[in-house]
Amino acid sequence: MKKINRRTFLQQAGLVTAALAAGMYDQVAARPSSGTAAGSLPSAATDDITFENGRFTAALRDHGRALTNPGMGWTMHFYSNILSNYGSQLEPSDTLDDFPGLSTVYLRVPWAFLEPEEGKFVWELLDTPAQRWIDKGKYVAFRVSATESWLYHATPKWVFDAGATGYDVEGHYLEPDYEDPVFIEKVENFLRAMAERYDRNPHVAFVDVGHFGMWGEGHTVMSTPKHGRSWGLETQKKHIDLYCKHFKNTQLCISDDFAGHDAPGSRFPITDYAFSRGVTIRDDSILVQPPPHSWYHSEMAQLFWPTLPVILEHEHYGGSKERGSWDKNLLVKSVEDYHASFMSIHWWPRILLEENRDAIDRINRRIGYRLQVSGISWPESVKMGEPLEIRSAWSNAGVAPCYRGGHPCFTLKDDKGGIVSALVVDDFDLRSLPVCEAGKTEERQIVSTFRIAPRYADKAGTFFRACKPGVYDLYVSAGMRDGTPVYELPYDGNDGRRRYKLGRITVSE
Numbered sequence: 113m114k115k116i117n118r119r120t121f122l123q124q125a126g127l128v129t130a131a132l133a134a135g136m137y138d139q140v141a142a143r144p145s146s147g148t149a150a151g152s153l154p155s156a157a158t159d160d161i162t163f164e165n166g167r168f169t170a171a172l173r174d175h176g177r178a179l180t181n182p183g184m185g186w187t188m189h190f191y192s193n194i195l196s197n198y199g200s201q202l203e204p205s206d207t208l209d210d211f212p213g214l215s216t217v218y219l220r221v222p223w224a225f226l227e228p229e230e231g232k233f234v235w236e237l238l239d240t241p242a243q244r245w246i247d248k249g250k251y252v253a254f255r256v257s258a259t260e261s262w263l264y265h266a267t268p269k270w271v272f273d274a275g276a277t278g279y280d281v282e283g284h285y286l287e288p289d290y291e292d293p294v295f296i297e298k299v300e301n302f303l304r305a306m307a308e309r310y311d312r313n314p315h316v317a318f319v320d321v322g323h324f325g326m327w328g329e330g331h332t333v334m335s336t337p338k339h340g341r342s343w344g345l346e347t348q349k350k351h352i353d354l355y356c357k358h359f360k361n362t363q364l365c366i367s368d369d370f371a372g373h374d375a376p377g378s379r380f381p382i383t384d385y386a387f388s389r390g391v392t393i394r395d396d397s398i399l400v401q402p403p404p405h406s407w408y409h410s411e412m413a414q415l416f417w418p419t420l421p422v423i424l425e426h427e428h429y430g431g432s433k434e435r436g437s438w439d440k441n442l443l444v445k446s447v448e449d450y451h452a453s454f455m456s457i458h459w460w461p462r463i464l465l466e467e468n469r470d471a472i473d474r475i476n477r478r479i480g481y482r483l484q485v486s487g488i489s490w491p492e493s494v495k496m497g498e499p500l501e502i503r504s505a506w507s508n509a510g511v512a513p514c515y516r517g518g519h520p521c522f523t524l525k526d527d528k529g530g531i532v533s534a535l536v537v538d539d540f541d542l543r544s545l546p547v548c549e550a551g552k553t554e555e556r557q558i559v560s561t562f563r564i565a566p567r568y569a570d571k572a573g574t575f576f577r578a579c580k581p582g583v584y585d586l587y588v589s590a591g592m593r594d595g596t597p598v599y600e601l602p603y604d605g606n607d608g609r610r611r612y613k614l615g616r617i618t619v620s621e
Contacts, residue, residue, distance in 0.1 A: 157588070157605030157612040169489040170614050174509065174602040176477060178212030180250065181599050183317065183363075183421055183515055184480025185215025186472075187253055188457040190241045192428075193220055193260055193327060198460050199241060207248050211457065211465055213476040216317045217245040218456065220255040222266035223323070227302055230270050235309060246315045254310070255320035257328035258299070259287045259335070271298045279339040287335050290324050291347040299323050300354055307358035317454075318363040318423065321391065324351045329396050330370030348382050356389050364391045365423055368409040373397065378411035392416050394423035394454075398446050402437045410449035417512055421453035421480070429459030440471035444478075448550065451511045453480040478550060482510040483542060483590050483599055485520070486555065490586060493618035496579055497566040502535070504560070504588070507553035508545035514599070517543030520558065521595045523611055524584040524619070532584050532619070534595035535562040542590055542599075564619060581620045587611035 160171040179185075188208060190199030199217075208214050219238050226234050242252040260266040267288045272278050276298065277289040288295045310316050322328030324347070326335065336342045348370055355364050371380035383393060393416055398407050413422045424446055432438040447455060455475060457464055465472060489503040502522055508514065519540060524532040537560045546554045565579035589611040591598030597610035605613040 155605050155613070157603040157614060161615055163492070166492050167489050168492060168615050168617075169487060171487050172485055172603050174482075174484055175604060177602065178473070178476035179482060179600045179602060180213065180215050181480065182215075182251070184453045184510075184512070185455075186211065186213050186457050186479075187216040187218040187317075187423070187425075187454050188214055188461055189220065189459075190217050191219050191221050192458065193222065193257065194262065195221070195225070198458075201460070204244065207244050207250070208461055209248070211461055212472065213479065214250070214457070214461075216251040216253050216454065217241055218253045218255075220257070220320075220322075220328070222260050222263055223256050223258050223302065224263070224265050224268040226256060226306075227268055230268075230274075230298070231301075231305075233305060242315070251315050251317040253317045253319065254306075255322040255328050256302075256306070258290075258323040259285065259326050259328075261285060261326060261334065267295070268298075271295060274298065279335070279341050281335050281338050287332070287339070287341075289341065290343050291350065296350065296354070299351075300358075303354055303358045307360075307362075311359050311361050313362075316362055318365055318392075318421075319355070319359055320394065321352055321355045321364055321366045323354075324348060325367075325369065329367040329373075331367075331373050333373055345381055345385075349385055352386055352389055352391055356391065363421065364389075365394045366391055368393050368395045368397065368412055371409070371412065374405070374408050376408060376411075378414060380412070383412055383415070387415055387420070390420070392420035392422060394425060395446075395450065396425045398424050398426040399432045399437045399439065399442060400427040400435075402435065403439065403442065406437065406439070406442050407446055407449075410446070413450040413452075417451035417453075419513075419515070421512060421515055422450050423454040424450055424452045425456040426458050429464050440468050443468070444471050444474050447475050447479050448511055451547065453512045453515075455479060477509070478511050480510050480512050481508050481514040481545075483507075483514060483545070483601055484509050484553065485588060485590075485601065488588060488614055490522075490614075490617055493620060494564065495620050496564050496581070497576065498563065500535070500562045500564060502560050502562065504558050505555045506540075506542065506545060506558060507555045508542075508547060509553050509602075511547060513547060514542050514545065516598075517541045518591050518598055519593050520560075521589045521591065521597070522560075522562070523587040523589065523595065524564070524617065525587065525607075526582065526584055529607075532579065532582075533564045535560070535564075536593060536595045538593065579619070581618075583616055583618050586614045586617050588614055 158170050158172045162169045258267045264285050274294055276294040277292045278286040325331045366386050370382045395409050416422055484507045485504055487505045494500045520537040522535045526532050540558050548554055565576050567574050567576040589597035603612050
């Protein structure tokens with residue numbers, strides 16, 4: 113086997129200018145990503161290339177850095193109920209690009225702020241910060257609450273004026289009767305309007321079922337002892353049903369506290385019901401209390417994570433430290449135990465990053481899915497229309513499946529960055545890659561046969577698409593069945609469109 117060093121390989125293969133227009137995104141959120149600036153020369157994803165028996169083999173090694181991909185990552189609390197926490201000190205141009213793995217801006221606000229008058233909505237409150245992150249190719253998530261401990265009318269006053277029942281809690285806040293028919297009617301009207309605006313929006317990562325319980329967390333443990341009113345399973349199910357009725361295309365979630373804020377166990381009627389409706393869970397209670405009560409519901413997550421993304425929210429960082437509850441190693445462990453796809457940034461973000469950078473880096477190597485292709489082999493040359501065999505080894509180094517799935521693709525480009533051929537592996541879904549414990553992966557070997565510009569013979573003539581012979585650059589990507597890249601892979605050589613350069617291949621007549 114002949115080993116080729118990087119300098120020799122590049123001299124033999126040459127470099128290619130990538131075509132890098134900043135781009136559109138599709139229904140499953142393919143995004144342009146950082147890697148190669150327009151007009152620059154993309155490097156290869158690896159310099160470990162061997163040649164034997166007419167074939168190149170590239171060995172790729174994970175660079176270990178954070179990835180920003182759909183359906184996973186860090187969620188930044190821009191509004192954490194109170195509008196001044198925690199995005200208020202960010203300049204309009206500041207989208208925390210220096211926070212590795214940040215994928216989503218999370219907007220949690222009281223209902224009254226969004227609908228101060230019936231039927232009159234203040235969507236600007238959500239759309240303004242959302243657009244800042246969407247402009248960077250990232251995502252947004254929402255929770256709208258009906259009860260807040262710091263705001264008397266989290267449910268708009270006009271709802272009670274219309275006849276909805278409420279319970280005053282020592283003059284501090286008014287809690288609605290969550291099953292009152294007037295309240296339910298007004299909630300549904302709001303959800304209808306919200307869903308019309310956001311349900312089919314490909315930039316929305318998830319929406320919390322938020323109109324039940326304190327802070328939208330699904331519990332009344334603070335208020336029930338004071339006013340004596342409690343609500344059961346059927347009321348909780350009714351709220352889940354309302355959200356499911358209107359958000360038909362968006363991932364919904366409930367707080368684990370719907371089942372009880374500290375109730376131990378793995379299965380509960382309300383979480384079983386949520387799961388049956390395709391509603392996932394989020395745990396709002398990571399590192400609220402000191403060990404051994406750092407969290408309560410990792411067992412609950414085991415029903416969900418194989419098919420639905422689990423969301424974690426750690427306690428306000430400052431408060432957790434003050435109570436002696438914060439432990440960065442436990443934060444990392446929570447991602448492993450829950451098989452989490454999302455983790456919150458629940459504090460002033462750069463303080464959290466500065467004081468926990470090592471743990472954040474460790475989490476970024478595991479959170480959600482991390483698609484790897486460790487080795488790829490292809491022939492030195494191929495004739496148009498004849499079989500082209502590409503062998504590749506794929507694995508998932510994350511804690512969760514790639515829920516949206518996708519397909520490997522191999523792309524040939526010319527020296528102007530133009531796409532000469534897109535070769536999609538139709539018969540392998542990246543969602544099927546198994547999840548393994550930290551430090552281990554289970555590879556899937558794929559042998560794919562393609563034909564570039566095959567000919568169709570007929571008595572009327574021979575037909576084939578225009579394709580010139582030449583020496584082309586070969587790229588690998590992961591994404592849609594039509595070859596559109598979606599997922600960032602943990603390698604260099606990114607052309608700016610999430611295609612990763614491997615080497616060269618000669619295509620002849």
